Amino acid sequence: MKINILILFVVSLLIQNIAATAQDSIVQWKLVQDDAAWVSRDSQGEVVYDGYMWIFGGWHSSFEAPPRDVWRSQNGSEWELVADDAPWLHSDLPMSLTFNDKMWMMGGWYNGRLEDRSASNSVWSSKDGCNWTLEAKQAQWSPRCAAATVTFKDKMWILGGTTKYYYGDKNSLLNDVWYSEDGENWILATENAEWPPRAFHQAVVLDDRIFILGGGNYDPDYLGYNDVWSSADGIHWVQETDNANWHERIWFSSVVYRGHIWVIGGWSNHPYKNWSDVWYSKDGKNWKELQAKGTMWKERHEHSAFVFQDKIWIAGGMTPPLVNDVWSLKLPVDWEGFFDNK
Numbered sequence: 001m002k003i004n005i006l007i008l009f010v011v012s013l014l015i016q017n018i019a020a021t022a023q024d025s026i027v028q029w030k031l032v033q034d035d036a037a038w039v040s041r042d043s044q045g046e047v048v049y050d051g052y053m054w055i056f057g058g059w060h061s062s063f064e065a066p067p068r069d070v071w072r073s074q075n076g077s078e079w080e081l082v083a084d085d086a087p088w089l090h091s092d093l094p095m096s097l098t099f100n101d102k103m104w105m106m107g108g109w110y111n112g113r114l115e116d117r118s119a120s121n122s123v124w125s126s127k128d129g130c131n132w133t134l135e136a137k138q139a140q141w142s143p144r145c146a147a148a149t150v151t152f153k154d155k156m157w158i159l160g161g162t163t164k165y166y167y168g169d170k171n172s173l174l175n176d177v178w179y180s181e182d183g184e185n186w187i188l189a190t191e192n193a194e195w196p197p198r199a200f201h202q203a204v205v206l207d208d209r210i211f212i213l214g215g216g217n218y219d220p221d222y223l224g225y226n227d228v229w230s231s232a233d234g235i236h237w238v239q240e241t242d243n244a245n246w247h248e249r250i251w252f253s254s255v256v257y258r259g260h261i262w263v264i265g266g267w268s269n270h271p272y273k274n275w276s277d278v279w280y281s282k283d284g285k286n287w288k289e290l291q292a293k294g295t296m297w298k299e300r301h302e303h304s305a306f307v308f309q310d311k312i313w314i315a316g317g318m319t320p321p322l323v324n325d326v327w328s329l330k331l332p333v334d335w336e337g338f339f340d341n342k
Contacts, residue, residue, distance in 0.1 A: 042302035045096030057091020062112030148203035162199035173197035202254035224248035253305035
């Protein structure tokens, strides 16, 4: 009897050790590249398309024109320069997505704090990243940057943003919602959505609903939200929470992975800091923080985030300084249930 109890005890310890080791290996970010081929940057466009992760333009300095280069990678480590002088100009805080088997670059900011700075309402598309078509020189929506975009119900959607990035005011923030089936003709879904006007926020699609998350304003007055809103039609919005577990923030990234919404990094002014936390939710109401093990990427804002090859990826951003590293995280399909049982 004593031997059997001892055997059971030893087996139990082994199971616990195996489970702990498995948990450590599951929740671990992997550094894929610490010095990518593209120059360090933030505020770039990004999409997953045709078996690659893509990066478009971005921001190097507020006193020079933004870069107009296009890069792609199949593994996060090796990056190929596809174009170094794309025709679009406003590549700082643009809106980028994939739709109808094309990549799209829309809106954005040009020339930082220089006198001839401007926002854009142009719409560009490409099938290869090298050749770009101007679908709309001046779309029906007002020139803007830092808006949120999604593909939803076979349409492209643009939500909010700001008409002025520097030296603007709160009146420059927007809460209108537009959609298009071709990139040339845009229809106003609502001029004043129920959520407060904002920029530097994120939008994702989960369970046939659009979710709006966080954001706010930067200049001249900081404004930060940690609220979440959702809509089944882009017109009527429901507030899922006015105070999510994650701290209010702007300049963060968000993706949908493993049936959850993810909030990754970002920046806030109260306290004044970059964030390296990662949060997830099934419904936008209830949020949990992912407790990563091992080496973690440095806190940052305005980085790229992708879901690619069954992993979450982040690339670049401002820590400070600007960086060009690439990290990935893979979770098993039953990851949440595994942790909930511990």
